[in-house]
Amino acid sequence: MAIFSQSTIDKGSDIFQDFLCSTCEDKKLDNTADFYCESCVKFYCGTCIGMHSQLFTKHAPFGREDMKKWPVTKKVEDFLLKCDVHKEENLNMFCDKHSVLCCTNCAFLNHRNCPKVTLISDIIKSKSTNLKQMLVSIQTILEEIKKLQDYQEASIQYVQSSYDEQLQNIQETRRKINASLDMIEQKTLNEMKDTLTKLKASSKSDIDKCIGLRNELKQLRDAIQDISDKSKLELSFIANRKCKDKIQQSETFLKENSRQVRVSITFQPNSEIVQYISNQSGLGRIEHRTQTLMVFTGQGKSVLNVTQSNEWFNSNMIAICVLLDGQVLVADWFNKNVRLLDQQYQVVSHCSVTTWPWDMCQVTPSEVAVTVDDHPNTHEVQFITVKNRKLMTGRKLQIQHTIQGIASHQGDLYITSRTSLYKYTMRGKQVSKMYEVNQVVKQVKLIVDYLDMIKNTLIN
Incomplete structure (x- = not known):
């Protein structure tokens, strides 16, 4: 019997391929078959069928329009006959109790105590199969699975979109936190700057007071030196009185500022802020919601009012x-x-x-x-x-x-x-x-x- 190539039943499957011309295969050529000769049990391409028809005038090959009369391919037979558990064994029995196909090993290992394990060759004598109905059922299931696949693919896009959207929210939250920290930092800097200004102003006032007293005392000193040898009794009295007053004023100022201190500015961090941030596991909670989508049917109805209060017209x-x-x-x-x-x-x-x-x-x-x-x-x-x-x-x-x-x-x-x-x-x-x-x-x-x-x- 010829080893048949695969059919074109389903191009989407790896196990189904096109039938190849038997004559061309012998010549190591892969040409698609267009005819099958039941008498020869061989396939022929459009070129080889001419020679075949000349040699075998009484043979009636079937073209592709009669592919239902072509044989089942060996790979299809292997695909259907091989046991899913014992790959080297063929399915040849059926367990009625468990409704499963069995090879010899399956029947011996798993179903030897079952009341009815029958040879498939005996079952087909009394039972018929409706493959057309099976094809309809398979097609229906394929469509449902495709819908589920499409939905899951759309769900992946949706969850990716929600991820991108929430990523923007996280980044926006970070920007807000940064802005708040910037504002706190600026307030702290302003407060420290105000403190510096006040301290410098206080020292500047003392410096100005020192400069003023020194200038006045120098002027009095120079004036006394100028009149000390000129017997100006009236000026001497006035100078003496002014000197006493200014000296007393200066001594009072020195007494008030006798403690010479050096002022510095220090910063004590708010440890609560640092501790609070360091104790956080993140900027927020990451959650996911699972929702069952509603399916609208024709059984019953609900009237929903979605009109807004400020609308002049009825909604359409x-x-x-x-x-x-x-x-x-x-x-x-x-x-x-x-x-x-x-x-x-x-x-x-x-x-x-x-x-x-x-x-x-x-x-x-x-x-x-x-x-x-x-x-x-x-x-x-x-x-x-x-x-x-x-x-x-x-x-x-x-x-x-x-x-x-x-x-x-x-x-x-x-x-x-x-x-x-x-x-x-x-x-x-x-x-x-x-x-x-x-x-x-x-x-x-x-x-x-x-x-x-x-x-x-x-x-x-």
């Missing part, structure tokens, strides 16, 4: 977006704003947009894109970020046509007008016009718009 919630952490954003058409609801559906933040919003989609775990349009003037995509339960408006993309719907996929934006679907980059560059309704529908739409315009004119 035209779009909604649920973030991974359970926060909900709603776009209000009448009041031209977007609101953030917490898990209890209470409005915790809101922000205005340029004009009437039409649709909204999530572009990152904490950012949404909102289409705003008041044809023919404004056509914009407004980006809004959710941070610390607050909404912050970001950049805007100016669009050159009417916009309504919006969706995000793999880093691109998909935007609809009334009649077309466009693909844009996140920076606002139009990639392509992907779809447009036919001209008849467009004409009908123009007529409807025209009638609406006439009706509005008549009403006004």
